[in-house]
Amino acid sequence: MALRVGVVGGGQLARMMIAPAVELGLDLRVLAEEERMAASLAATEVGDYRDADTVLAFAKEVDVVTFDHEHVPQDVLAVLVDAGIAVHPGPDALAVAQDKLVMRARLAELGMPQPDWAAVTGPDELQAFLDAHGGRAVVKTPRGGYDGKGVRVVGAATEADDWFAALAEDARGGALLVEELVDFSRELAQQVARRPSGEIAVYPVVETIQRDGVCAEVLAPAPKASERLLEVAARIGVEIAQGLGVTGMLAVELFETTDERLLVNELAMRPHNSGHWTQDGAVTSQFEQHLRAVLDLPLGDSSPSAPWSVMVNVLGGPEHDSLDDRFAAAMAECPDAKIHTYGKAPRPGRKVGHVNVAGDDLDDVVYRARAAASFFLD
């Protein structure tokens, strides 16, 4: 009987596991939030991932549970573990990805380089941090943020008053995370995969280009990366994966500072936007690698299959009634562009697909990837 992988969440990350699951002969099952989501082809159930009974019933029919996102509550994860179900990544690792304050504290314990940070419970503590860091800092809500949401650059403690007020009403109470505003020259991302039995595969560090807090482009490997940079980034990825006991794919978002240090920005314990290039530019895509890793199968070769790969995200815009309309034009002009769609209704700013191009010359690859993606812009 085929090995059964259960994915909680029916978004595009689950969708992009379908192709490697078919290739490897795995039985991929998805617990989707609603009908007609990105991964609907593999959806075997629709239900609420916050409901323990729902998730447990789904989990009992698979060999391992993994995730399209990091939002499954710890009490639900605990029910799965108590029932003897293999969960990868596990609750302890996911707890670090679910709460940015926990993440900062654990990374500090591991000795990882990161921005100065503090947990602040009120305006006075925030002002003290601001005063100590040049009057400006980044405030983050510890939980629930993504794509720039829950992140705010402030110059005065009063600018976070609404978030402190919300904290006061939250039964969990707690604190906000404040971080120094890092003087970075660019953003990078390091991906590694780790099996429960310990094997690790390391992808080359990539450059990520953000627009409005959302990943817009990825250049792989990171251009002009020195051997030292590649090694330091890889070591950070490996040490975090091992230190936190991450299983499956781990993405470490990094700042490269103007004084050539690497600082950890965020973590993601699943396939990640920064690794979509691997679908068409690496021997083993991050989606295949994640499936191998969570099943504790030997990992695939994470080498690039071309000297350069570029991924450009396609965002929905107000005029996008249908992506299909743009298809023929993009395909005709860019026969070497690999177009990936998510089957999602386009809404302004929503990621609805991406384009990968691989080749020998970076400038040419960037040009061609942007050209193909441009057909999906207004």
Place this chain on the structure above:
Amino acid sequence: MALRVGVVGGGQLARMMIAPAVELGLDLRVLAEEERMAASLAATEVGDYRDADTVLAFAKEVDVVTFDHEHVPQDVLAVLVDAGIAVHPGPDALAVAQDKLVMRARLAELGMPQPDWAAVTGPDELQAFLDAHGGRAVVKTPRGGYDGKGVRVVGAATEADDWFAALAEDARGGALLVEELVDFSRELAQQVARRPSGEIAVYPVVETIQRDGVCAEVLAPAPKASERLLEVAARIGVEIAQGLGVTGMLAVELFETTDERLLVNELAMRPHNSGHWTQDGAVTSQFEQHLRAVLDLPLGDSSPSAPWSVMVNVLGGPEHDSLDDRFAAAMAECPDAKIHTYGKAPRPGRKVGHVNVAGDDLDDVVYRARAAASFFLD
């Protein structure tokens, strides 16, 4: 709304269309012969492809009908066309792939190089052909053969007596095909894709290695192929696609003779075993290309993405209770091998999967592909 492609037949070729359909956001629907076939993930209906009502009902819910195999009867195809349904490849082209005598006659009309051949209705005619061709020849049943079935090398007319007897009982009557025994140095395959509107994409000619009449390995591009060989093979592919009005993928199986001529052996109007390497070794796989072509979308780049690719078929053997058992070993030893499984119960000699390896050095690529495939042998 997503474009809907209906595939008649639920085998591995339909299965391998799932990945590119997901990427391109197409709604792939499969009319499968039975439950739990290779393409079951995309199966929306189970029914008999020889029943016009069944196929018509399936076809009315899609934008184009295409095929996993070439066995849909002409009267069923005619019903679809009469109902105004887009069918690619169309009935006229498929008629050529369905009957080897029709194929030989049409290729002769197109002036394509092929072995000497004749339609023989009885032992006397067969003996006359044998006498004129050194006493040995290949006899083929015109319809229904595949993987070496319906093909027999004979040295005397009596060796085809059973087939002549079967002919006499067949309401369609007809003849057997006899072909000269070609003195070939190797077998090649040329693939092209053609859209209804005329655009053609040409893959490099590949070498196919057969064992017991079944494709065992493919080397892409064909090693030691001269520019002239590449050009002649490409021209044969293009001229057959245009001459027969093929839409979708066309594979032309070729003999390369010891005196360096190319002769057409067989045709297939669908993705073909000789093109499985394109999944991991070309910018656009034959499965994505077939979907683009039958939808009359612009074709993708058919260039190789690596200097060399090798595909090795995995055949079921008597000891194969489960392919999964072999997986971990193959994955551990060959992290760069791309393993493709068909979700089929292993039976002796049945194709149940294949392995692709791509790289810079042919000998190394061959070695690694065979090494990975060897884990699935007894």
